Amino acid sequence: MSNKIIYGLFADDELLLDATKKLVSKGHRVNEVYSPYPVHGLDTAMGLKYSRLAITSFLYGMLGAFLITLLMWYVMVSDWPMIIGGKPNFSYGQNLPAFIPVTFEATVFFAAHLMVITFLFRCGLFPGSSSRNPDPRTTDDKFLMEIHESDSKKITEIKSILKNSGAQEIKVKNSNSELLEEFEEKRKKEKNKKKIRSKKNNGLLEKFFKIIGKNPKKNE
Template sequence: MSATIKAYYNDDDILMNAVKKIRSEKYHIEEVYTPFPVHGLDKAMGLKDTRLAITAFMYGCLGLTVAVVMMNFIMIQDWPQDIGGKPSFSYLENMPAFVPIMFELTVFFAAHLMVITFYLRSRMWPFKEAENPDVRTTDDSFVIELHGTDDNEALTNLLLDTGATEVHVPKK
């Protein structure tokens, strides 16, 4: 397996141009670490769009279904009650009173399951060690990680030409 090469940058605009140049030279960027979100970096790296919005919709539908089934069972079938003179013969007659509950459970399920999905998808388990390659990336530095090639010298020269302040190539 090839070694991981790290290129350090001190400006987000230089970083964006470097990512575009590195990708145009057909090198694969493994990861980019930044101290703040950089707009457009995901597109420049060629990352696919996230499908988390689809899961949020599905989780909301699940919450709505749970709310409808729960209210129908509790308020109509299991323990019908005459509250404020409202009839308890069918769910549809009572549905306007249940709208706030349906909304709240839809939001509850979508929000909580999305947080769990995000953590699982990001592999952020409880008590997991941070994967930060350099503490400076939480302050003022940007790091691009690439896998080394047969010609690490050409890759190093390319990284320096793109504006890297430092390039770390592990010794063999």
């Protein structure tokens, strides 16, 4: 028996949420959902744990405060203490008020940047990454549910649940790339069709507009 992926495409976040709840209550696992925006309540419905990102940020902030304190103490008190404006730097504690602004800035700097780096790292996001959503419409207005299943009996059950809860399209594929390829081919075909149509109908007219630098139709 081979592992299959069942895809259910929804046009509404509420339908998606209902379907997720239904599937989970029937004992199935919703492996992934691709959505154009965060759907509230979906993470708990899917059984995702809460994110610990905020905790990491707090720890990074503490680290920043510690490191900058160490640096300022070394620079101002230990390595080369100077008397500036008649105010000597004998101890860190006595001059603490002057060090508060920089401590604050460094705390924020560390908390923000290291948290963002953690976020990118944990999500596997980086410039030039080739990973993406299997259906390009999920960044526009569609919601895609992905369920991994190998049991053919269960697959039919899941399909019927998806159908009953309002899924627009239900597909069973072997991998993510298969779904993406299918979509790309469809897009190519449509593009070719458009090209042929435009060549047939108003090729000359379009050329004319191109020469005078005007677009006869406003692009969508």
